Every structure is written in structure tokens, then in C-alpha cells.
Amino acid sequence: MLPLSLATLDQLSQDVVRPAYDPRATTIGIVHLGVGAFHRAHQAVYVDDILGHDPQWAIAGASLRRADMRDALAPQDNLFTVAVRSGEGTQLRVIGSLRSIDVVPENPAAILARMVDPAVRIVSLTVTEKGYCHDPATGDLNTAHPDIVADLANPRAPVSAPGLIAEALRLRRAAGIVPFTVMPCDNLPSNGPTVHRIVAQYAALLDPAFGRFVETDVAFAGTMVDRIVPATSEEDIAGISEALGVTDAWPVVSEPFTQWVIEDRFPTGRPDFASVGAQMVADVEPFEKMKLRMLNGSHSTLAYLGYLAGYETVSAAMANADIEKLCRDLMTDEVIPTLDLPEADLPAYRDALIARFHNPALKHRTWQIAMDGSQKLPQRLLGTVRDRLATGASIDRLALGVAAWMRYVTGTDENGASIDVRDPLAARLKALGDTAGRDADALVKAYLGVEEIFGRDLRDNKRFSDAVKRGLAMLLEKGARATVAAYAAGDIH
Known part of the structure; x- marks a missing residue:
């Protein structure tokens, strides 16, 4: 079978839901760190709904560790399938909101360049609890974490999520570009304030004045995310590809339920998340x-x-x-x-x-x-x-x-x-x-x-x-x- 791609969208089975817009006509407004199964079955789906009426919020993704997701999706024009499964059956939907994936260890400068783009107003994260390089018992930055040690020694080519965010904010500040909003989507208690503290602590180790800037001038929007997303199996890939009529190298599987609660802290603008089912609140x-x-x-x-x-x-x-x-x-x-x-x-x-x-x-x-x-x-x-x-x-x-x-x-x-x-x-x-x-x-x-x-x-x-x-x-x-x-x-x- 041919691979899933923009060129083969018209060959999909009739019951497959596909993007209601041309992904090539969108612009990138969100950078997402940690493109894994959960992000693709959750935030990327909400953004896919938004792009049908507001094309300025497409996603540029970054993998902090491995190239396998980039290598699987790049030949597919970064399209992928979400298979929603319940006792009643499976609904397939192709998502077009993810425009690119950069692999940070290969080229940190590439994702930093995207994060510095003035059109990018949100940097979101699903890097799992361990990806924040913090002490879970205190919520503070773990300065002994190997990635933080490496980033403090070479802050212009960071490998950690706190290091990437801080360096991108530094570059924007130096260029006179307003900061983006940071939106963590991981299971951390008080994830907005916690990640704010972690990044500010890291920035202060580089320069106390920069740390104060992060603390006072950068918005962090806390979230609560909920959707059960199992790991994709080889059996899933084969079955979904057969149902599509084309090959999807890395689909994701999910349940019907989805929930997203977001603190409304976006001083430079945001998509109309509420129009696609997210709940905007003052305190998440x-x-x-x-x-x-x-x-x-x-x-x-x-x-x-x-x-x-x-x-x-x-x-x-x-x-x-x-x-x-x-x-x-x-x-x-x-x-x-x-x-x-x-x-x-x-x-x-x-x-x-x-x-x-x-x-x-x-x-x-x-x-x-x-x-x-x-x-x-x-x-x-x-x-x-x-x-x-x-x-x-x-x-x-x-x-x-x-x-x-x-x-x-x-x-x-x-x-x-x-x-x-x-x-x-x-x-x-x-x-x-x-x-x-x-x-x-x-x-x-x-x-x-x-x-x-x-x-x-x-x-x-x-x-x-x-x-x-x-x-x-x-x-x-x-x-x-x-x-x-x-x-x-x-x-x-």
C-alpha cells in the first residue's frame, strides 16, 4: 500500500475523517516539546479542529530524545491517524495540525529558531514528569540532573526542556520579541506555577536578572489534560493501515473521552480553545x-x-x-x-x-x-x-x-x-x-x-x-x- 500523505488523502476509506483544511495553508503558532502518543491524541486533535477556521495555530513539534517519530511521520507529510476505540467500534481520523518535527539532539538550533519566530505565541509541553528535570518531592529544579548540568555548561545548545525554553526566551528578549506563553500539559501538581519556578530557577543560574525577567514577564498557563492513550502496537499499525487503505507508520489509539482545562493566561493571544471543547478557567x-x-x-x-x-x-x-x-x-x-x-x-x-x-x-x-x-x-x-x-x-x-x-x-x-x-x-x-x-x-x-x-x-x-x-x-x-x-x-x- 501507498503511505498516508497529502497526496493519498483522497484515497482513504470513505468513513475516515480527514482535515477540513489544507495543512499547507496553515502557519505555525505553537511549538510543542515532546511529540508522543498523548500529544498526538489530545492537543493535536483540538488544534486540528481549530485550524478549520483559524489557520495560524499549526504545531511545530520537537523530540527531545529520539528521531523515530520524525522518521516515521516525515514521509507522511506529518499526517497521522487517531483511532478512537470503544466497545461500539473504532472511528478513524487523520490529523493535519502537526507540520514538522525537529530532533533536539541532532540540531538544537532548528527548534530554537522556531521558538524565536514572532508568529509562535505558545510553547506547550508533554515531556512526562521526568522531563522537567526537577525534584518531584519539592517541585524545584534538580541542579544535579545530567541534562541541567550539561545545559548550564553549554546553554546555547540546550538538551533539556527547561534549557530550551530559557534559551528561546533569552533569544527573543535580545531580539525585542515579546515572550511566548509556556503551557505545560503533563501530570504535575500546579503544573503552571511548578514549571514557571523550574524555568526561572534555571534562568537565574545563568543570570539573576534573566531569572527575574522569566519570573515577572513570562506567562505560564497551567492545564489539566485527560485522555487514555495506550502505546501503539504492531497489531494496531497493521489493522489501522488496512482500514485506511494506505499505510500509517505510527498511528495512535485512544478512548472516546477527552478533556482539557486551561488557565486563560495568554497575553500575546491564543486559539479559541473553548470553541473546540476546552474549558478556560482562572485557576486550573x-x-x-x-x-x-x-x-x-x-x-x-x-x-x-x-x-x-x-x-x-x-x-x-x-x-x-x-x-x-x-x-x-x-x-x-x-x-x-x-x-x-x-x-x-x-x-x-x-x-x-x-x-x-x-x-x-x-x-x-x-x-x-x-x-x-x-x-x-x-x-x-x-x-x-x-x-x-x-x-x-x-x-x-x-x-x-x-x-x-x-x-x-x-x-x-x-x-x-x-x-x-x-x-x-x-x-x-x-x-x-x-x-x-x-x-x-x-x-x-x-x-x-x-x-x-x-x-x-x-x-x-x-x-x-x-x-x-x-x-x-x-x-x-x-x-x-x-x-x-x-x-x-x-x-x-
């Missing part, structure tokens, strides 16, 4: 906290427990009634009481999440969600733990999620097989687990000593450590399925 933090704690917290919990219990996908794990009940009770009894969002129906949101987790068409792997837990736990579970501890409320299910992560990062599953733990701290966590052995007290003491994750407060909190030990001891002795069954039945004391 309550929505962000709701999503991080309810969706992401329960997602991580069921991913670790589900993986340990032998379930490859989220929907397979949710078919276990005990896992479903644990997730529901976690949200109802331990998470929702920590949230203050009168404009949201939290029980209805919980029920929608449970239904989304059950979607059998997504094939979202528990292993994929389990990645980078050292970066995710502080946002997804530990903030809720701290709030519950402060009021003396129960933390049993939250602590079980932490215990399941500890069991997972030992690197050996319940059958003695090796777990492919993908985490920036994987080697360190494995070494701690090897030293402690299968002793719950020793493991909990070792892992709680990782201050980048738990801080000193949780390390020294006996009620928290006791609750985690109880869950971990049960996981080690009885296994994940029996442990979840006991917790779901309330039989844990």
Missing part, C-alpha cells in the same frame, strides 16, 4: 488535583496491583471484581474527601473513570502505566496521603498502592520472573530491594529513605510506614490477588 489547580488524585492515583494503584496479579491490561485487571471495588473505594473513601471542587460532580466522575478503565478495546498495558513510578507517586498518591494524615483519616488503600509500587520495583514478580522496571531510579531501587530481601520492614525502611520521593515527613511518619508495611507484608506473603481481595473485603487488620 482544583481540576488538576481531581484528575491527578482520582484518575492517575487509582490508575497507578491498579497498574501495580494488576501487573503483580498477572493482568496484562487495565480492562483485564478491572474484570477482577476485587480490583474494581478497591479502586472505587479508594476514590470514594480516601480521595474524594480531600477535594474541594463544588463545580464538579465527583461521584459521577468516579463512575465515569470506572467505566473508562473497563473499556476492553484500549488494551492499555499495566506495565506501561507502571513506568516512572518514582516521578509519579508524589503527585498521584502521596499528596493525598499527606492530606489524610493531617486529619487523622484512614490511608489503608493509598498505602497499599505505595506498597504495590515497592513490591514492583524490587524487580521480581510473584513467579520469580524479572520485571522490566522502567524508572529513572530503577537501578538504585533494585539495589535497595536486593539488600533488604523479602522482608517488609527492611524494604519499607529502605524505600521510604528515598527522599526525592517521600521527603522526610513521610519517611518519619509511623502511621504511614506501618500502613505500607501491612500492605507490603501481605503482598509478599499472600500475593496480589489475595491481598486485593482482603482489602476489598475490609479484612486487613
Whole structure:
């Protein structure tokens, strides 16, 4: 088959949705750092809707690590397919909003040139939690991070997201061009203020006056993003290409649900995001906290427990009634009481999440969600733990999620097989687990000593450590399925 491209759009199957505009007639107004599956199934779709009536907001993408996405999409004129899957079937849509992809390690100057273009008024990011080179426990820049060390030594050819943003802002300032708005779209608590602080701290290390400029003159728009996007499989590529009638080298798969809440902080202008379904607000933090704690917290919990219990996908794990009940009770009894969002129906949101987790068409792997837990736990579970501890409320299910992560990062599953733990701290966590052995007290003491994750407060909190030990001891002795069954039945004391 011929490849998907502008030249083959007219050969697509009739039921495939295609751009309602000519991508060649658009101009680039957004630079996006971190062109991965989530961005292509979320922000790029909203922008695709916008370009039908406002062509000045096309996206120039940047890959901070690898060339594989650029190499796959460049022969396709950067077109790609979003396959929206549910129990009712699959809807295919070709997206044209991504105009280019630069690979930062190959040529940092190319993406910097795009970021300095006065037509670019937004720089957005999906670089995952670890891509911000920060300390998840404090939210501050990690000055010992290898990428930050490299960028401080050679700031004109940066490789990190904070370094790229700072250098582009410096160049714009030197040229008399107003700053762009920075719009992080990752799962960080208070992602707007957090990224603002990280970039300002980095800039101040280069020049205190520049740091003050970033702090006072650059807008950072916080967001809350929500859509489940599993990794694309070879089977997905073959099936989607067959349905298209042309070959798409790297489509993305997603669920029908999508949500985007954006702080309206764009002094130099923005697309009409609200016209395509985004929600513009003055403060995104309550929505962000709701999503991080309810969706992401329960997602991580069921991913670790589900993986340990032998379930490859989220929907397979949710078919276990005990896992479903644990997730529901976690949200109802331990998470929702920590949230203050009168404009949201939290029980209805919980029920929608449970239904989304059950979607059998997504094939979202528990292993994929389990990645980078050292970066995710502080946002997804530990903030809720701290709030519950402060009021003396129960933390049993939250602590079980932490215990399941500890069991997972030992690197050996319940059958003695090796777990492919993908985490920036994987080697360190494995070494701690090897030293402690299968002793719950020793493991909990070792892992709680990782201050980048738990801080000193949780390390020294006996009620928290006791609750985690109880869950971990049960996981080690009885296994994940029996442990979840006991917790779901309330039989844990």
C-alpha cells in the first residue's frame, strides 16, 4: 500500500475523517516539546479542529530524545491517524495540525529558531514528569540532573526542556520579541506555577536578572489534560493501515473521552480553545488535583496491583471484581474527601473513570502505566496521603498502592520472573530491594529513605510506614490477588 500523505488523502476509506483544511495553508503558532502518543491524541486533535477556521495555530513539534517519530511521520507529510476505540467500534481520523518535527539532539538550533519566530505565541509541553528535570518531592529544579548540568555548561545548545525554553526566551528578549506563553500539559501538581519556578530557577543560574525577567514577564498557563492513550502496537499499525487503505507508520489509539482545562493566561493571544471543547478557567489547580488524585492515583494503584496479579491490561485487571471495588473505594473513601471542587460532580466522575478503565478495546498495558513510578507517586498518591494524615483519616488503600509500587520495583514478580522496571531510579531501587530481601520492614525502611520521593515527613511518619508495611507484608506473603481481595473485603487488620 501507498503511505498516508497529502497526496493519498483522497484515497482513504470513505468513513475516515480527514482535515477540513489544507495543512499547507496553515502557519505555525505553537511549538510543542515532546511529540508522543498523548500529544498526538489530545492537543493535536483540538488544534486540528481549530485550524478549520483559524489557520495560524499549526504545531511545530520537537523530540527531545529520539528521531523515530520524525522518521516515521516525515514521509507522511506529518499526517497521522487517531483511532478512537470503544466497545461500539473504532472511528478513524487523520490529523493535519502537526507540520514538522525537529530532533533536539541532532540540531538544537532548528527548534530554537522556531521558538524565536514572532508568529509562535505558545510553547506547550508533554515531556512526562521526568522531563522537567526537577525534584518531584519539592517541585524545584534538580541542579544535579545530567541534562541541567550539561545545559548550564553549554546553554546555547540546550538538551533539556527547561534549557530550551530559557534559551528561546533569552533569544527573543535580545531580539525585542515579546515572550511566548509556556503551557505545560503533563501530570504535575500546579503544573503552571511548578514549571514557571523550574524555568526561572534555571534562568537565574545563568543570570539573576534573566531569572527575574522569566519570573515577572513570562506567562505560564497551567492545564489539566485527560485522555487514555495506550502505546501503539504492531497489531494496531497493521489493522489501522488496512482500514485506511494506505499505510500509517505510527498511528495512535485512544478512548472516546477527552478533556482539557486551561488557565486563560495568554497575553500575546491564543486559539479559541473553548470553541473546540476546552474549558478556560482562572485557576486550573482544583481540576488538576481531581484528575491527578482520582484518575492517575487509582490508575497507578491498579497498574501495580494488576501487573503483580498477572493482568496484562487495565480492562483485564478491572474484570477482577476485587480490583474494581478497591479502586472505587479508594476514590470514594480516601480521595474524594480531600477535594474541594463544588463545580464538579465527583461521584459521577468516579463512575465515569470506572467505566473508562473497563473499556476492553484500549488494551492499555499495566506495565506501561507502571513506568516512572518514582516521578509519579508524589503527585498521584502521596499528596493525598499527606492530606489524610493531617486529619487523622484512614490511608489503608493509598498505602497499599505505595506498597504495590515497592513490591514492583524490587524487580521480581510473584513467579520469580524479572520485571522490566522502567524508572529513572530503577537501578538504585533494585539495589535497595536486593539488600533488604523479602522482608517488609527492611524494604519499607529502605524505600521510604528515598527522599526525592517521600521527603522526610513521610519517611518519619509511623502511621504511614506501618500502613505500607501491612500492605507490603501481605503482598509478599499472600500475593496480589489475595491481598486485593482482603482489602476489598475490609479484612486487613
